Amino acid sequence: MKITSISTVVVNAIHRNWVFVKVQTDQPGLHGWGEATLEWKTRAVLGAVEDLAQFVIGADPRRIEHIFSKMTKFSFWPLGSIGMTAVSAIDQALWDIKAKDLGVPAWQLLGGQVREKVRVYTHMRRARIGAQVGTADIGAFCDAVQETVEMGYNAVKLGFVPYSGYEAPLPDLLHVEKLAQAVRERVGPDVAIMTDFHGRPASPEVAKAYIDVIAPISPLFVEEPIQPGNAIAMADLARRVNCPLATGERLFTPREFAELAEHRAVAHIQPDLSHCGGLTGGRKIAAIAEAGQMGIAPHNPMGPVAGAVALHFDAATPNFVIQEEAVGLVPWFDEIFSHPMRLVQGYWEIPDGLGFGVEINEAAAARHPFKPEIVPALEALLPDGTIANW
Template sequence: MKITAIETVVVNAIHRNWIFVKVVTDQPGLHGWGEATLEWKTRAVTATVEDLKPFLIGEDPARIEHLVRRMTHFSFWPLGAIGLSAVSGIEQALWDIKGKALGVPVWQLLGGRVRDKVRVYTHLRRAKIGAQVGTEDISAFCDAVQETVEMGYAAVKLGFVPYSGYDAPLPTVCHVEKLAAAVRERVGDGVDIMTDFHGRPQSIDAAKAYIDAIAPIRPLFVEEPIQPGNTPAMADLARRVECPLATGERLFTPREFAEVAETRAVAYIQPDLAHCVGFSGGRRIAAIAEAAGMGVCPHNPMGPVAGAVALQFDVATPNFVIQEEAVGLVPWFRDICSAYPLDLVDGFWRAPEAPGLGIEIDEAAAARYPFEQEIIPAMEAALPDGTVAHW
């Protein structure tokens, strides 16, 4: 069996373009799907997929580790977020091919499933674009959270913290404290609440002020309280606060996660399989975390193929905790799939049984939503004095 073509299919999802990667073989009808979505870098990622083709065409798709090494070692220059996203989409598609060829779901190739179902969480109103609610009106925000829970979720991630600088103004901190308390009171103790800071605070002290305000509601974790990459600072912060911390969506390599594990900088890591070299990188990262006693909560606010990939990974990963999803992002989330494994039942996804990833993209349906320049919410990220802030 040989690889004969590698194609990309781009589907516009308003705030991002989903980048699906299709690897085609010389066996009639046998192909694999992956997802390499990287917000606001669509053209760069699809071009990188083209650049990687010479390392793959004519090769045996079953030699996954060998092909990953060809893509990463032959590239010479460190690949970074764009390059590793392209590699990740291709790598996932290779596993899809292998599972289909052997007639088994990918989780069987990862050592078998360790659980029967996968707990998931979503964002406010399932991340539906145009249906978000600002934090200024606490009552309206709580109504939206309650509505989300009533969709069948027992866990939800929310954004409590505004664009921030090096300080945390007292009125803002007090509002965040009231908002968090109101949300907890509304949903009760049976719903896990997570909050994503997006790395907005630019100092440890500012981050700590907001975390301390949220701590009384006992969130499952506080995500990216400071910008990723400064692991010593994250470890310092972790020792100053009472909340579990999480990070990892903007880390890509086992070495980066090893530093997090070595310093016990967070309680949970959040690798994104669309950026960390898919299953190959994700498995290494999960093993590093397990050795350090850390749970895995994979990042994934992207398209249906990324969700299918995450589901296979989660089923077979012992230290998995909870999975992010955003299946309500756009109305056509499911319409572009001719096979789809991501049905929510009592707050869980069920272990899939179909061969490969268990998902197929309907390319004719996908073509109805071609690439468009995304609406970029980060363009609004500014402090009151006009200083550009971290989105």
């Protein structure tokens, strides 16, 4: 069997362009899908996929580790977020092809099923464009959270913390404290709450100030309390707060996750399987986390291929905790994609279809072509005009 071509399909989803990668083989009807969505870097990722094609076309798609090595080692330069996103999507498509060729769900190739269902969480109102509520009106914010839970979720991730620099003003701290307590009172103790700082605090001290006022509501974790990449600072922060921490969506290599494990810097890691090397990279990272006694809560606010890949990974990963999902992000989600994500009482069911069980209606996808995305990060300014971390 040989790979004959690699093509891409771009679908505009307002805040991001979903980038899907299709790997075609010389076997009639046998192809695989991967997802290379990287917010606001669409054209760069498309170029990286094209650059990597020379290492892949003509190879046997079932030699996944071999092809992964060709893409990463022959590239010579460190691939970074753009290159690793392209690698990840191609890698995912190879797993899809191999599972289809063997006539099994992809999770069978990852060691087999280790759980009966996969716990998931979503964002406020499933992160639907135009449906978000700011933090200023606490009552309206809590109404939206309650509405989200009533969609069938028992876990939700929220943004409590404002754009921050090297200071946590007392009025902001008091408001975040009141907001967090109001959300907990509204949803009760049976709903898991997570909060994403997005690395907004510019120092561990600012992060600690906000974590201290949120910790009493017992969040499942606080995500990216500081910018990623400094495992020592994260570990120091973890030892000074009474709350589990998580990070990893902006880390790409096993070495970076090994540093977190070495310092036991967080309770949970959050690799994104569309950025960290696909399933080939994700499996190595999960093993590192398990050795470091850390849970794994994969990042995924993207399209259906990334969701399906994560579902199969979660079904076969022993130290999995909870999965981020974005099914229904746009109203025409199910018009373009057939996918295996089925929500039942806060969990996804384990799929039994071949490969990832996802297919894209390319004709329908063409109705939503590439457009320059809306970039909400442009709003990230402090009161004096300083650019903040989004």
